[in-house]
Amino acid sequence: xxxxxxxxxxxxxxxxxxxxxxxxxxxxxxxxxxxxxxxxxxxxxxxxxxxxxxxxxxxxxxxxxxxxxxxxxxxxxxxxxxxxxxxxxxxxxxxxxxxxxxxxxxxxxxxxxxxxxxxxxxxxxxxxxxxxxxxxxxxxxxxxxxxxxxxxxxxxxxxxxxxxxxxxxxxxxxxxxxxxxxxxxxxxxxxxxxxxxxxxxxxxxxxxxxxxxxxxxxxxxxxxxxxxxxxxxxxxxxxxxxxxxxxxxxxxx
Amino acid sequence: xxxxxxxxxxxxxxxxxxxxxxxxxxxxxxxxxxxxxxxxxxxxxxxxxxxxxxxxxxxxxxxxxxxxxxxxxxxxxxxxxxxxxxxxxxxxxxxxxxxxxxxxxxxxxxxxxxxxxxxxxxxxxxxxxxxxxxxxxxxxxxxxxxxxxxxxxxxxxxxxxxxxxxxxxxxxxxxxxxxxxxxxxxxxxxxxxxxxxxxxxxxxxxxxxxxxxxxxxxxxxxxxxxxxxxxxxxxxxxxxxxxxxxxxx
Numbered sequence: 001x002x003x004x005x006x007x008x009x010x011x012x013x014x015x016x017x018x019x020x021x022x023x024x025x026x027x028x029x030x031x032x033x034x035x036x037x038x039x040x041x042x043x044x045x046x047x048x049x050x051x052x053x054x055x056x057x058x059x060x061x062x063x064x065x066x067x068x069x070x071x072x073x074x075x076x077x078x079x080x081x082x083x084x085x086x087x088x089x090x091x092x093x094x095x096x097x098x099x100x101x102x103x104x105x106x107x108x109x110x111x112x113x114x115x116x117x118x119x120x121x122x123x124x125x126x127x128x129x130x131x132x133x134x135x136x137x138x139x140x141x142x143x144x145x146x147x148x149x150x151x152x153x154x155x156x157x158x159x160x161x162x163x164x165x166x167x168x169x170x171x172x173x174x175x176x177x178x179x180x181x182x183x184x185x186x187x188x189x190x191x192x193x194x195x196x197x198x199x200x201x202x203x204x205x206x207x208x209x210x211x212x213x214x215x216x217x218x219x220x221x222x223x224x225x226x227x228x229x230x231x232x233x234x235x236x237x238x239x240x241x242x243x244x245x246x247x248x249x250x251x252x253x
Numbered sequence: 254x255x256x257x258x259x260x261x262x263x264x265x266x267x268x269x270x271x272x273x274x275x276x277x278x279x280x281x282x283x284x285x286x287x288x289x290x291x292x293x294x295x296x297x298x299x300x301x302x303x304x305x306x307x308x309x310x311x312x313x314x315x316x317x318x319x320x321x322x323x324x325x326x327x328x329x330x331x332x333x334x335x336x337x338x339x340x341x342x343x344x345x346x347x348x349x350x351x352x353x354x355x356x357x358x359x360x361x362x363x364x365x366x367x368x369x370x371x372x373x374x375x376x377x378x379x380x381x382x383x384x385x386x387x388x389x390x391x392x393x394x395x396x397x398x399x400x401x402x403x404x405x406x407x408x409x410x411x412x413x414x415x416x417x418x419x420x421x422x423x424x425x426x427x428x429x430x431x432x433x434x435x436x437x438x439x440x441x442x443x444x445x446x447x448x449x450x451x452x453x454x455x456x457x458x459x460x461x462x463x464x465x466x467x468x469x470x471x472x473x474x475x476x477x478x479x480x481x482x483x484x485x486x487x488x489x490x491x492x493x494x495x496x497x498x499x500x501x502x
Contacts, residue, residue: 151340154310157328159354159405169353173344250344252387 038219046220047227059225060232062204066197067190069122070129074186078134079179082141083167086175092142107132107193117199125197125205132193133186134166137179144178145171176249180244187240191233206232254322255283256441257307257409260462262316263466264302269355275466276302280316282460282469284443288352289435291456292445293495298466300445304411308334308388330358332409337414339398341386347397348382372400392423396430403434409441416451427482428454432445432479449495453488454481461498471498 027039034042050056078194085092107128118124148171156166186190198207206225213221262280267273277299278493284290294300305311307318309328320332342350351369360368366395376396386394386404395415402410427450435442446452452459456475463470473495477487 090360133377149340151336151338152342155334155336155340157310158308158332159401160328160330160357165357169357170342173342176344248344250387252385 005007017213035217035219038223042220043223044226047219047224050221050224056224056228059204059206059209060228062202062208063191063194063198063206064232065127066122066125066205067187067194069126070182070194071133071187071190073126073130074133074137074190075183077130078137078182078186079141082138082179082182083145083171083175085138086142086145087171089135089166099135102145103135107189108196111197111200114197120201125194125202129190131182131194136185136189137182139184140178140185141175144175147178148174177244177248180240180247184237184240184244188233188237191236195229256288256321257282257284257443258285258319258322259307260316260319262303262306262318263314264299264306264311265314266400277467280467280469280494284441285453286408287434287439287441289442289455289457291317291452291458292443292460292462293449293452293499294353294447294467295464295499296447297393298462298464300447300462301413303462303467303488304334304443305447306312308332308411310334314474330405333402333405333409334411335395335398335402335415337417339386339391339394341394341397341401343386346383346385346390347378350386350397351400351404353401358405366428369400369404372403375403375437377430388440392419392427392486395419395427399431399434403438403440405450407440407444412442414446417442417446424451429480431455449492449499450483452457453491459491459495463498463501470501471495 023037024040026037027041047056050059081095085095110128110131111124114124114127118127152170153166153176156170161169194205195207195210198205199211202208206229209225210222213219213225255417259280259282263278264316265273266274266276280303282290292300292303302311306313307325309318309325309332320329325332342353342356345353348366348369351373352365355365355368370379370382376399378393378396378400381389386397389397395418397414413473416427419427431442432455434440436452442455444452444455449459453475459473459475461470461473462468473491475481477485477491
């Protein structure tokens, strides 16, 4: 009999293994031309080459750097605005209309503007990422702030807090779990947005790698880039989730 | 002059759905320094509204509350409040909760911890300084809330059914401890409860409120020596008397 954990790992691996087997069989059978379905062997070799030459790491770090920059902008704009909107009905109604329209414009729609305004480089990609990450951070912050029980705020006032101290010492810490969730969702969207942003005018980055591979018809390298995007996305999401749990241990189970 | 003076206090809530609701009408009450006054009444008789107005959390419709002659318009450091819900800061430890008001008042870290430890000891929570609220029982949480209010060093402590959610035994223990603290700290306490027993066990005076709208029905001085015997004849005579006032409306 298998224990619980080995059983779970076994379950997790079943579908990917089947997938690889089918892919391998299709490659060997040579049913599809290689530009439609690159042979498994080529993708493995391509991945090995990119990984060992250090090139893949350069693409990953370039993309990560842009995501972290964009995310930072989104945090420093989304959290303060979220707190203001969550605390004040008036400010909320002032911004709500515009924000709810902007929210539905996908980050990729901003790419041409990003290139025109910032002329490529870090700023353009970071701008696109920040648009994608901004809304989940803003909306989760607002939800957190609005959820602060009235009793906690009243206790704050009877203990001598000023309005400002209510915000910094009660509302902000109370909302951290929501804010962190917003940042984690924003990180995920930012990671997807950066790939699209890198399609135009970049030499490095996983999005740039996809377009480069496409242009020279190296479909195997395209697939390597895509798989890498998936894995790195998973790792940063899990890492952030871990950080989130550590920072909000006070919530208990 | 009394420490706290409540003059002709009335409060009417106006809501779109239910129209006007008169919560309390023409309340007059004087509380002296170091007095322990209990307000007893059925739920919905405006007890909480009265305390909230005294705390400065709610404006009155008519009348005023004066502390040392000054009208209360918003919360002041001299008046502390313990709510039925402990309202602890979940992200802070027990120590962090108790140091909170000291932090607001600008004490340095050493003084904060020293003062907080004094009150943590007073409420019997030594050994739990580093625990988070989710790890505490209901009674322990309310002790932290009391320690936190004591640490803010108010002259008057308003207590709104603080032991209402606790089981009977814990409740009796907490009452005894509260009396100890009240003696030691020489605070003025205004304590709201729906339990006649609790009011008689604690108060120098018991104020009986009649409901809808809340009005003062009767004030009774309790001259029995402490700790009071809940089974004594005198205690039960007073209990019967208060019960008749409470049921007469």
